[in-house]
Amino acid sequence: MSKTTTTTGTVTATTAQGSQASSNTLLGTLRLHFVKRDVMLATPPFILALVVVVTIVIALVVQRVGGDPSSAEWAEGSRNNGGVVWSLAGFVTYLGVQSVGTTFPFALALGVTRRNFTIGTLLAHLSQAVYLTVLGSALLWLEKITDHWFVGAYAFDSHILGSGDPGVFAITVLLGSWALLSIGGAFGAVWVRFGKRGPLFVGISVALILALLLLILAPSLGSIFRNFQMWWLVVLAIGAAIISAIGEYGALRSASVR
Amino acid sequence: MTAPAIEGAELTRQFGAMTALNEVDITVQQGSVCGLLGRNGAGKTTLMSLITGQDRPTSGTIKVLGHNPYEHDRTVQAISFIRDNQRYPDDFRLRHALKATRMFRPNWDEALAERLVEVFRLPAKTAIKKYSRGQISSLAIVLGLASRTPITLLDEPYLGLDATARQTFYDVLIEEQMQHPRTFLISTHLVAEMENIFDSVIVLDRGSVVLNATMDDLHGKFVQISGLKARVEEFAAAHRVVSTRTVGSLATALIHNNLDGDARHRATELGLEWERADLQSVVSALGSIPTATEGANNV
Numbered sequence: 001m002s003k004t005t006t007t008t009g010t011v012t013a014t015t016a017q018g019s020q021a022s023s024n025t026l027l028g029t030l031r032l033h034f035v036k037r038d039v040m041l042a043t044p045p046f047i048l049a050l051v052v053v054v055t056i057v058i059a060l061v062v063q064r065v066g067g068d069p070s071s072a073e074w075a076e077g078s079r080n081n082g083g084v085v086w087s088l089a090g091f092v093t094y095l096g097v098q099s100v101g102t103t104f105p106f107a108l109a110l111g112v113t114r115r116n117f118t119i120g121t122l123l124a125h126l127s128q129a130v131y132l133t134v135l136g137s138a139l140l141w142l143e144k145i146t147d148h149w150f151v152g153a154y155a156f157d158s159h160i161l162g163s164g165d166p167g168v169f170a171i172t173v174l175l176g177s178w179a180l181l182s183i184g185g186a187f188g189a190v191w192v193r194f195g196k197r198g199p200l201f202v203g204i205s206v207a208l209i210l211a212l213l214l215l216i217l218a219p220s221l222g223s224i225f226r227n228f229q230m231w232w233l234v235v236l237a238i239g240a241a242i243i244s245a246i247g248e249y250g251a252l253r254s255a256s257v258r
Numbered sequence: 259m260t261a262p263a264i265e266g267a268e269l270t271r272q273f274g275a276m277t278a279l280n281e282v283d284i285t286v287q288q289g290s291v292c293g294l295l296g297r298n299g300a301g302k303t304t305l306m307s308l309i310t311g312q313d314r315p316t317s318g319t320i321k322v323l324g325h326n327p328y329e330h331d332r333t334v335q336a337i338s339f340i341r342d343n344q345r346y347p348d349d350f351r352l353r354h355a356l357k358a359t360r361m362f363r364p365n366w367d368e369a370l371a372e373r374l375v376e377v378f379r380l381p382a383k384t385a386i387k388k389y390s391r392g393q394i395s396s397l398a399i400v401l402g403l404a405s406r407t408p409i410t411l412l413d414e415p416y417l418g419l420d421a422t423a424r425q426t427f428y429d430v431l432i433e434e435q436m437q438h439p440r441t442f443l444i445s446t447h448l449v450a451e452m453e454n455i456f457d458s459v460i461v462l463d464r465g466s467v468v469l470n471a472t473m474d475d476l477h478g479k480f481v482q483i484s485g486l487k488a489r490v491e492e493f494a495a496a497h498r499v500v501s502t503r504t505v506g507s508l509a510t511a512l513i514h515n516n517l518d519g520d521a522r523h524r525a526t527e528l529g530l531e532w533e534r535a536d537l538q539s540v541v542s543a544l545g546s547i548p549t550a551t552e553g554a555n556n557v
Binding site for chain 1: 307312313314329330331335336337338339340341344345347348350354358361363407
C-alpha cells in the first residue's frame with residue numbers, strides 16, 4: 001500500500017511534518033533494533049532449545065553408563081550445568097556490541113540524535129532482557145513440570161540460575177542479560193569512537209582495575225563469600241548497565257562516523 | 259526571500275594534523291539542487307557530515323534550517339544522508355533497510371521506493387553487505403529519494419552505476435524536484451552529466467571553497483578563448499585569466515569575465531575563437547578536477 005505526501009522544503013513544512021516524527025524518534029530507535037526479528041526473537045529460543053537437546057543427550061549418556069537420575073547426587077551434580085548461561089552470554093554480548101557498532105551509523109543516517117539513540121538502545125536492551133527472561137522462565141516451568149524433560153536433564157534448574165527458584169531465575173536472567181547487552185553496547189560505542197584499539201584499551205583497563213580490586217579485597221574474600229547477599233549482585237548488574245550506558249553516550253557524543 | 263537551507267561560516271575540521279576543511283563559507287538556498295564538486299579528499303564528505311550533524315566542526319558555525327544540526331532532533335530528522343560507504347546493521351537485507359527507513363521518515367513514499375527497487379533491480383534476499391558497488395549506490399538513491407526529507411544529501415550516488423541506471427537516477431531526480439521540491443546537495447565527479455540538473459555549485463579544493471555560485475551567475479562569468487598561443491597570451495594580458503592550457507603552438511585560456519562588445523571584436527581581430535565555458539571546464543581550471551592536458555596553469 002502506498003503512502004504519498006508532499007514535501008515543500010520550507011522551514012514551516014519541516015516543523016509541521018517533523019514534529020510527530022520527533023516524538024517518535026526514541027521509540028523508533030527501539031523498533032529499529034527489532035527490525036531483524038529473526039535474530040532478536042527467533043535465535044534465543046533456538047539456542048536454548050539446542051542447549052536442552054544437548055543436556056538431554058548428555059543425561060542419557062550418563063544414564064547408559066550407570067547414572068541414577070532419581071538419586072540426590074544426580075540432581076546436585078546436574079545443577080552445576082552452566083550451559084544456558086554460557087551459550088546465551090556469548091550471543092547476548094554480541095547483540096550488545098552490534099546494537100551500537102553497526103546500528104549507530106545507520107541510525108544517524110535516519111536522523112536520530114546520539115542522545116535518543118543511547119536511550120532507545122537502552123530500552124531495546126531492557127526489552128530484549130525481558131524477552132529472554134519470559135522465554136527462560138517458561139522453559140524453566142516446562143522443565144520442572146516434565147520432571148526435567150522426562151530424563152532428569154537439568155538445563156534451567158541450575159545453581160547459577162537460582163536452583164529452580166523462579167524468582168531468583170527471573171532476576172538473574174533479567175539483570176544478567178541487561179548488563180551484558182549494555183556492556184556490549186559500551187564496547188561497540190568505544191569501537192565506533194576509537195576504532196579497533198578502543199575496545200582493547202578499555203578491556204585491558206577494566207581487567208587491571210578488577211585485578212587491583214581483587215588484590216585489595218583478597219584478605220577479606222572469605223568473609224565476603226560467607227556474608228554474600230543476592231542484592232549485591234542486583235546492585236552490581238544495575239550499576240554495570242547504567243555505567244555502560246553513560247560510557248556509551250560519552251563515546252558516541254564525540255564519535256564522528258566516517 | 260526565504261532563509262538559506264544550509265549556511266556555513268568559517269567551518270574548519272581537523273583530524274589530528276590533517277585539515278579536512280579550512281575556514282569554509284557556504285550557502286545553499288532552499289529548494290535548490292546544489293552540486294558539491296571537488297577531487298577525492300577535497301573535503302566533500304566531511305562537509306556533508308558537518309551539515310548532517312554526524313560530525314562537529316573544529317571551529318566555525320553551521321546552520322541547517324536555522325539551527326546547528328548537531329544533536330538537534332527536529333533538524334536532523336529533516337535531513338537524509340546515506341553515505342557512499344554507508345554501514346548497515348549486521349545481516350540487514352533490502353526489506354530491513356526499507357522498513358527501518360519508513361519508520362523514521364514521515365514523508366516516505368512506498369510506491370516510489372518500490373518503483374526504484376524494481377528499476378535498479380535490487381536483490382531482496384542478498385545481505386546488503388554483499389551488494390555490489392552499484393547496488394549499494396542504488397540502495398542509497400532509493401532511501402534518499404523515497405524519504406522525501408526537506409534536505410537530501412547524496413554522496414557520489416552514481417558510483418558503480420551503469421549509464422542506463424545513471425540516466426534513470428537523473429530522470430527520477432528531476433521528476434521528484436518538480437513534483438516535490440526540496441533542497442538537494444549532491445557530491446559528484448560527473449560534472450558534465452549533472453551540470454543541467456544543478457541550480458548552484460560549491461567547488462572544494464584541498465578543504466577550501468574555490469567557488470560557490472549559482473549556475474545563472476556562472477553562465478556569464480567564464481569564457482574560453484582558443485587560438486595561437488602568442489595571440490591568446492596577447493589577448494589574455496588584458497583579462498583575469500583563471501588557467502591557460504597549451505598544446506604545441508595552440509593555447510586555450512579560461513577567462514573569469516564575460517566579454518563585452520569591444521573584447522569580442524578584439525578576439526575576432528586576433529583570429530581567436532571564444533565560447534562560454536561549461537561547468538566541467540571551470541571546475542577543471544579551478545584545480546578541482548585532474549586534467550591530462552599539457553601545461554595546465556592555474557591562477
